[in-house]
Amino acid sequence: MKVRKLQQRRGWAFSIAVAIVKPALLATTRHDWIDGEKIPASGGFILVLNHVSHIDPLTAAHVVYDHGRLPRYLAKSGLFKNKALAYFLGAAGQIPVERLSRNAIGAYDAAVRAVQQGECVVVYPEGTITRDPGQWPMTGKSGAARIALATGCPVIPVGQWGAQDLLAPYAKKPDLFPRKLVTMKVGDPVDLSDLLGLPPSHDVTQRATDRIMAAITALVEDVRGEKAPAERFNMRKAGLPETGNPYKKAKKSKKERP
Template sequence: MPRTLYPILRPLFRFTYFAFLRKAEGLGNIPAQGPFIFASNHVSIPDQWLLGTLSYLQNRVPVWFVARDDYWWGPWWTKPLRNWFATLLIDWRAPAKVLKQAAAALARNEAVALYPEGTRNADPRSLALGKTGVARLALATGAPVIPVGYQGPHITSAADAIREFLFKRNTAAIAFGKPINLAGYRSTPVTRELLYEVTDRIMVEIGKLCAKRPRLHECAA
């Protein structure tokens, strides 16, 4: 979303906060400015919307979200929507490309959000095995990682959102954890084992915040 529109849409953000969120914890853990990385579990479509709203209301920090391209594939009008919602798409033919785009956003002192589970996960007890993109980005840029735990209804359509949020009042809760310190890895060669170790550290912290059990990589367990 263009930065100039954030002040104009601030009342809408506040409506979003009060209408769809029952609780937001750890807002003081959101840095006052970028660069930083949000790493969150992924339950439903509104995750991105609510996380971005809280980040802006807390410190006026816009967030770029890394998302699967199959969610945004479509006619010509999807491209302006992607820009409007500040979305960086994963091109499965060259998945490393999106990390370069995310690193460029961090170099501009902006924020980036990734879902290490890779897709929506409605399991109320367990997280999916974490993918290593967040670890790769954090180790390459030195940006701090803010773990995020999201708890709320599994929503896959606008009809779901209306039913759960407005009629059932089944609202969401978001918790932001303290920044994960990865400074100890800066001089360590980046290997598969290191990526798994860092990814698992991040997933453990996310699990604490959303009350889900993390699934760890076997070679790092």
């Protein structure tokens, strides 16, 4: 695995995070970074990947950092309710987003500015941990596509697998031993060139989103050595809530039944 030295100034928040998080990850995971050199060494871009665990933002940050970049996340606004944590996340350049809210437009604007300023912005297009029964990527939301179409920046897809073994979806405790293998495969930039000159529309954004999810899914197939379902899982069609723990709510609803 080839790694790049970080060229950016980390700042105090990232320095503290690296000192705490990286040793913890090395103690609990083994990692296989495939084609990590495809992460741009400089310039603004979006990194998009599938979401399988609450811990995978840390493992994603690990691969980005190992290849010389600092990740800027679109982080759910609930993390910013604690003043101390909000101060820390803000100092690390993380971007709060209020999901399913009109205020999400502010996060979009901040992400566009970050890309234009040469930053690496990490986006989970699914918007939440996958609810697909086989943990395959679901249908995507439009955020990453909209940022890409607005900026013309590279969209770098990543397929990942293994973080869910360290912390299963919505589990309260991690499974620390033995160390878990986390694999991340970085793909070529998603080709959106034919869409960049078109007038903005729902159709154009959806086409870009579909290409992004197709690229991520193909990489996950490579990492897992399996074939994904022909149709991606859709939370709305399945009647599942788009935020929170759907399994916890399902159990509660059973108790409330007469």
